[in-house]
């Protein structure tokens with residue numbers, strides 16, 4: 001029996017064919033608490049939400065209990081009737097219908113049919129903007145407003161647990177802030193919230209507790225407050241970008257070198273740094289690496305056609321030439337990105353003089369730092385080529 005009330009997930013495992021997407025996952029969400037699930041891409045977060053809401057395509061074992069009632073194996077509509085509402089990734093609103101129509105559709109759950117007016121009043125109280133916009137076609141609304149409609153629609157089923165899959169995806173920082181404030185309001189009326197989020201910083205700021213899901217396993221659980229200040233969590237999820245994740249990571253083949261060393265185990269758990277910790281080559285170079293590769297490839301095709309009469313130029317050597325040309329181009333672009341730049345600087349003592357006559361801006365050299373190690377990742381199988389400080393060639397060690 002559940003000791004907590006609310007939602008209790010016990011030893012949940014999900015397989016898609018031979019692929020194990022969730023392994024022995026146990027979590028709880030109490031009424032009136034926000035629980036966030038953090039994890040890298042592919043860790044199994046969406047699978048967890050789908051399994052809990054009865055829409056998972058994989059084979060599910062383990063148990064999902066709501067207020068001690070066993071939900072495992074029930075179809076999605078019965079799970080909704082029991083009190084778990086899902087706001088899926090991408091919102092799932094009906095774009096061609098109005099706000100009112102979307103909300104009405106949310107009230108079809110048996111548990112909510114008799115209380116439609118009261119539920120609508122509650123949604124309007126939470127999100128007064130939806131009253132003004134009730135006749136508006138949802139497709140014409142902003143992303144943030146559509147997200148509000150999606151949450152409002154889920155709330156129309158009068159849920160005990162609201163599960164949300166990446167609700168802040170694609171929202172501006174301002175709209176994200178509004179979204180998280182809205183989730184707080186939902187929590188404050190006693191609904192338990194199971195939140196999967198890429199935006200670790202803002203979600204932990206409103207959450208009560210959090211779980212770290214890595215490679216299908218829960219590797220850590222703590223209060224949101226403790227997670228925010230945990231160095232391993234900071235390194236993995238709360239990087240300089242504030243947890244805003246890169247859109248994808250590359251899956252390394254088993255023999256490929258790791259992209260990042262794992263963060264040193266802290267308090268008995270290890271988390272893999274997110275891709276957001278890695279600055280993209282494009283950002284470092286200020287140029288598109290894909291363009292450089294395309295240019296190098298075109299140049300090489302010409303070189304290969306010039307060598308047509310020399311059969312000794314095998315395709316292997318042509319490939320090597322192309323890679324060398326690409327790496328050299330990237331190296332040149334990186335050097336030019338590091339070249340000292342002239343930066344305008346106004347010293348306070350120059351200010352008065354500069355009021356009367358234009359002053360030449362003093363030049364400042366960008367400080368020479370240690371030479372940078374350049375790393376190039378090639379998808380889908382990760383190959384890491386490095387030119388180490390002081391070396392004049394790339395190697396794959």
Ligand SMILES: Nc1ncnc2c1ncn2[C@@H]1O[C@H](COP(=O)(O)OP(=O)(O)OP(=O)(O)O)[C@@H](O)[C@H]1O
Nearest residue numbers: 016019021039040041042043044045046047048057
């Ligand atoms: N329908 C499916 N069929 C086969 N494999 C799937 C299916 N759905 C998910 N997977 C696989 O299960 C693993 C977990 O996927 P899931 O979508 O749950 O991850 P996630 O943590 O939500 O990642 P993301 O943040 O990228 O959505 C991944 O390896 C994924 O490729």
